[in-house]
Amino acid sequence: MSEKKLKVAVLFGGRSPESDVSIVTGLQAIKALDPERYEAFPVYIAQDGEWLTGAPLLERSNYIPGKELREKLTSLILDLSSQTPTFLTRPRSFLQKSKKLPFDVALFAFHGLVGEDGCVQGVFETANVPYTGARLLDSAVCMDKTATKKMLASTGVPVLPYKEIKKPETGSLITPDELKAMLGDVVFPCCLKPANLGSSIGVARVTNFQEISDTLASTIFRFDYMALLEPFVENLVEYNVAIRCANGHVQTSAIERPKRHSELLDFKTKYLSGGGTKSGGSKTPSPQESQGMLSLTREINPSLPPEFEKNIRKWAEKVFTHIGGSGCPRLDFLCNEKTGEAWFNEANPIPGSFGYFLWEAAKEKPILFSNLLDDLIDEAFALHRRQQIPLDPTPEDARLFPRK
Amino acid sequence: MENSKTIAYETTGLALDKAPLIVVWGHGWGHTRNVFRPFTEALAQCAAHLLLDFPGFGLSPPPPETWTTADYADAVAALIRPYRKGGKILYVGHSFGGRVGIQLAARHPDLVDALFLIGCAGLPRKRGPIGTLSVKARIYTFKTLKHLAPLFGLNVEKLRQKFGSADYRSAGVLRTLFIRIIAENLSEQARQIKCPTHFVYGANDADTPPEIGFRLQKLVKNSDIELLPNQDHHTVLGDGRHVVIKRLASFMEKLK
Numbered sequence: 001m002s003e004k005k006l007k008v009a010v011l012f013g014g015r016s017p018e019s020d021v022s023i024v025t026g027l028q029a030i031k032a033l034d035p036e037r038y039e040a041f042p043v044y045i046a047q048d049g050e051w052l053t054g055a056p057l058l059e060r061s062n063y064i065p066g067k068e069l070r071e072k073l074t075s076l077i078l079d080l081s082s083q084t085p086t087f088l089t090r091p092r093s094f095l096q097k098s099k100k101l102p103f104d105v106a107l108f109a110f111h112g113l114v115g116e117d118g119c120v121q122g123v124f125e126t127a128n129v130p131y132t133g134a135r136l137l138d139s140a141v142c143m144d145k146t147a148t149k150k151m152l153a154s155t156g157v158p159v160l161p162y163k164e165i166k167k168p169e170t171g172s173l174i175t176p177d178e179l180k181a182m183l184g185d186v187v188f189p190c191c192l193k194p195a196n197l198g199s200s201i202g203v204a205r206v207t208n209f210q211e212i213s214d215t216l217a218s219t220i221f222r223f224d225y226m227a228l229l230e231p232f233v234e235n236l237v238e239y240n241v242a243i244r245c246a247n248g249h250v251q252t253s254a255i256e257r258p259k260r261h262s263e264l265l266d267f268k269t270k271y272l273s274g275g276g277t278k279s280g281g282s283k284t285p286s287p288q289e290s291q292g293m294l295s296l297t298r299e300i301n302p303s304l305p306p307e308f309e310k311n312i313r314k315w316a317e318k319v320f321t322h323i324g325g326s327g328c329p330r331l332d333f334l335c336n337e338k339t340g341e342a343w344f345n346e347a348n349p350i351p352g353s354f355g356y357f358l359w360e361a362a363k364e365k366p367i368l369f370s371n372l373l374d375d376l377i378d379e380a381f382a383l384h385r386r387q388q389i390p391l392d393p394t395p396e397d398a399r400l401f402p403r404k
Numbered sequence: 405m406e407n408s409k410t411i412a413y414e415t416t417g418l419a420l421d422k423a424p425l426i427v428v429w430g431h432g433w434g435h436t437r438n439v440f441r442p443f444t445e446a447l448a449q450c451a452a453h454l455l456l457d458f459p460g461f462g463l464s465p466p467p468p469e470t471w472t473t474a475d476y477a478d479a480v481a482a483l484i485r486p487y488r489k490g491g492k493i494l495y496v497g498h499s500f501g502g503r504v505g506i507q508l509a510a511r512h513p514d515l516v517d518a519l520f521l522i523g524c525a526g527l528p529r530k531r532g533p534i535g536t537l538s539v540k541a542r543i544y545t546f547k548t549l550k551h552l553a554p555l556f557g558l559n560v561e562k563l564r565q566k567f568g569s570a571d572y573r574s575a576g577v578l579r580t581l582f583i584r585i586i587a588e589n590l591s592e593q594a595r596q597i598k599c600p601t602h603f604v605y606g607a608n609d610a611d612t613p614p615e616i617g618f619r620l621q622k623l624v625k626n627s628d629i630e631l632l633p634n635q636d637h638h639t640v641l642g643d644g645r646h647v648v649i650k651r652l653a654s655f656m657e658k659l660k
Contacts, residue, residue, distance in 0.1 A: 027643065028643055028646075031634070031635075031639070031643040031644050031646065031647070032643070032646035032647065033647075034647055034650060035632060035633050035647065058634060356646070357445075360445060360446040361445070361448070366446070366448070366449050366450075368446060368646065368649055368650050368653060369446075369646040369649075370646045370647055370649070370650040371650065
């Protein structure tokens with residue numbers, strides 16, 4: 001292939017409770033990027049915020065890098081003032097010089113805070129670098145479940161009613177009496193969840209104000225500054241569907257139903273079952289490893305009443321349109337299996353493993369993971385082009401100073 | 405799941421009698437049909453898939469000790485012949501499954517329309533003088549110790565574990581067969597292949613190094629080869645499979 005390969009920086013990790021899962025997604029993406037088109041390199045954001053690159057970061061067995069390995073890696077900063085996408089290496093000693101590391105596009109494989117929530121998107125907007133997935137505002141709205149509900153209020157997409165609970169300015173304890181005064185009448189049981197975290201972290205079924213108080217103090221307010229209280233959905237079944245826009249057409253993926261559902265969806269069940277994924281270094285991948293852990297706990301393309309499935313896909317399209325219509329987010333719905341009622345729950349702008357297994361199994365037009373990434377990168381350039389403004393954006397009649 | 409006389413197999417994807425393309429999947433040594441399941445799931449709607457457990461692996465009983473890859477190929481041929489009336493047949497093989505694919509296309513050219521071979525074995529490895537010496541030394545040491553074992557009270561099985569390769573150690577009842585198969589040189593069979601053939605190797609493959617692929621590619625007239633950077637003999641089936649699947653999908657598209 002004579003065309004110049006595109007240099008793709010794959011960013012993952014970050015200061016998020018879902019950092020480990022993001023590493024898995026990032027490494028999967030690097031290996032799924034077509035080497036004929038791309039030269040991909042990892043940019044791992046450590047939990048202390050340092051941006052790192054280097055060949056050892058391609059190996060799953062090297063995570064989480066300790067002090068010794070980190071010294072062998074290259075520390076990076078994004079050049080915010082360059083006209084073209086560039087990382088600068090940070091010298092580790094006064095003898096070293098900073099080097100430029102040019103690239104073409106950033107592929108985000110973050111999950112959760114500081115990465116999926118608009119923060120890193122904002123940095124790349126500032127640097128004027130093409131990046132994949134949802135834009136800054138859409139990422140920020142999706143990360144906050146209450147903001148998402150507010151945005152969808154007039155769309156006709158059903159959402160559960162909710163009440164917000166903000167973390168106090170000092171400490172994290174709100175007494176049951178204070179909660180009672182704050183929330184008014186509450187019909188228990190309820191579902192208490194953090195407003196800004198994904199992966200079911202901190203989600204709990206609560207039956208009284210004391211339990212709310214305890215859960216907030218012990219779990220939710222350790223990771224998030226806001227919680228929301230929703231009616232508990234009995235006979236809970238979840239349905240998730242991914243969605244994207246390719247060549248001007250909105251397309252939904254296969255629907256998935258997590259196999260295990262109980263009052264509390266556990267983080268480890270969701271991400272760590274299957275065992276092999278965390279171990280690394282194994283020479284022969286078991287089928288489970290090959291398949292990726294996310295596909296183990298769910299049923300893909302479950303049999304659904306046609307009208308129900310039609311509604312889920314219709315609501316998904318409405319949500320997608322309202323959250324900017326870019327990337328390949330996964331939209332999650334809650335359902336009472338007995339009554340057939342369903343509610344939109346949350347949008348994940350960057351789902352685990354980019355939801356590739358949902359696209360592979362799409363009924364209408366299956367998409368392979370490598371092709372999904374191709375399309376995300378093409379879209380990143382298109383969105384970047386769309387956002388370009390003149391180098392001197394001040395209109396001539398608004399200029400107060402002469403251009404020298 | 406269905407069972408023929410010697411090969412346990414299953415069919416997935418499109419209906420066998422209606423699919424424009426039937427893909428036959430032949431796994432590597434020590435694997436089973438399960439290793440290809442993520443591949444067939446991703447390509448479920450493009451073709452009918454026939455996932456095999458080679459005799460001696462998975463749910464297939466071990467073959468007679470005298471078998472060679474030619475016998476494996478003949479068994480696969482017997483299995484797929486009834487489907488010949490349907491769509492085109494593409495054989496996909498990994499490693500040892502690649503050897504069987506070469507034999508199948510050479511011995512039964514009427515049954516195979518194309519080959520897609522991943523980390524394919526089939527030719528003796530080229531080693532440098534030190535590598536050759538080291539392997540020979542290991543084999544002679546093992547053979548000598550095996551003969552002396554009764555005299556010194558050594559455990560032969562322990563010696564096997566110490567001196568044998570991973571595949572040799574795990575070969576169990578198929579050990580005699582394994583030794584014969586890895587010594588096979590399929591140059592002549594490769595020369596006889598006429599159908600389109602695509603070879604894929606991980607650039608870091610230490611089990612079937614890409615140099616084997618380049619030599620095979622020269623022998624097979626209508627063939628090409630691709631190396632995947634940062635991949636090895638096993639990761640091409642793991643996280644690296646997505647690029648392999650992409651290549652396979654476009655190869656399949658051309659066949660239809």
